[in-house]
Amino acid sequence: MDANQLWGRRLKQARLAAGLSQKSLGITAGIDPFVASTRINRYELGVHKPDLLTASNLAKTLGVPLAFFYAEEDDMADLIYRYSKADTEAKAQVVQLLAASPGLAE
Amino acid sequence: MDANQLWGRRLKQARLAAGLSQKSLGITAGIDPFVASTRINRYELGVHKPDLLTASNLAKTLGVPLAFFYAEEDDMADLIYRYSKADTEAKAQVVQLLAASPGLAE
DNA sequence: TACAATGCTACGAATTACGTAGTATCTGAA
DNA sequence: TTCAGATACTACGTAATTCGTAGCATTGTA
Incomplete structure (x- = not known):
């Protein structure tokens, strides 16, 4: 599986979990309604890759x-x-657990 | 701070932690030695954004x-x-801790 | 059957990154 | 001091990628 395809698979997984169509996802995310379906479809199939803002x-x-x-x-x-979905307490516990692991120096 | 700049800041942070120059990072990552410095520099400053493979x-x-x-x-x-740097045991503990949080449906 | 919704794609235009060819600054060696 | 090498950075034209347009195919449902 190529990198763009994996990216698209994750997008699709999140979209389906949210119960949205390709078109409605694009529109809600601020893409022009006339091209929303086209663009989201290409992202999911790994044909194109969106810029960071999109x-x-x-x-x-x-x-x-x-x-x-x-x-x-x-x-x-x-x-x-x-x-990202965990409550504050759980996050704090995770952070504490990983405090033993090295951080990124500098 | 715009999204590309933030991306570049993280790249720079990781590069400095590794103790590499912009040029040597690019070369080691497989970029043509004659353009490695140029490209890495543009990524770090948020001027351009690399493709996923790069x-x-x-x-x-x-x-x-x-x-x-x-x-x-x-x-x-x-x-x-x-x-990513944690040992197997610590990772397992984190996973267990977050098992209470909801996963992505579908 | 019709029709609306959904997923998908070829084509040319617009946008973005790339490679070239440099400049400026700093550091260490002669 | 002066020179050379290393490092960070940038303008310009070309090459590569995405975008918008204009559709087609399939599925579900009224």
């Missing part, structure tokens, strides 16, 4: 973090999604 | 998950990085 708007519409779309491993995608 | 190669070279570059919040970037 991707961010799609993520907001679908209630997932932008980074979710770019996860290369399924467990990473799951982590990103679940963390 | 971004993935940069992530591999720097030892960060691809999704790290696309995190919109700093705590999300930190989560993604630390999780």
Whole structure:
């Protein structure tokens, strides 16, 4: 599976979970109604890739973090999604657990 | 800060942590040595945005998950990085902790 | 059967990134 | 000091990619 196709698969998964059509997703995300269906379809099939602003708007519409779309491993995608939905306490526990792991220096 | 600039800031952060120059990062990631510096520089400043394959190669070279570059919040970037560096046991604990949070339906 | 909704695609135009060919600045060695 | 190499950065024209237009095919349903 190529990178664009994986990206599209994650978009489609989030869209279906939200119960939206390709067209309505695009429109809600601010894409011109006359081309919304066309563009979302191409993103999902991995034919084209949207710019960051469009991707961010799609993520907001679908209630997932932008980074979710770019996860290369399924467990990473799951982590990103679940963390974003977790309550404050659970997030704090995760942060504490991972505090032992090294952060990015500099 | 615009989305491309944030992306570039994360790339730069990871590059500096790895102790590489813009040129050497690009070369190691497989970019033509004659244009590596130019391209990495434009990515870091948010002038241009690389395609997914290039971004993935940069992530591999720097030892960060691809999704790290696309995190919109700093705590999300930190989560993604630390999780990727955590040992198997710590990852399992995180997964268990977040199992209470809802996953993405469908 | 009709018709609306949905998913999908070829084509030319518009947008974006790329490669070329540099400049400016800094640091270390002679 | 001066020179050379390394580093970060940028204007310009070309090449590559996405966009908008204008559709087609299939499914469900009134």
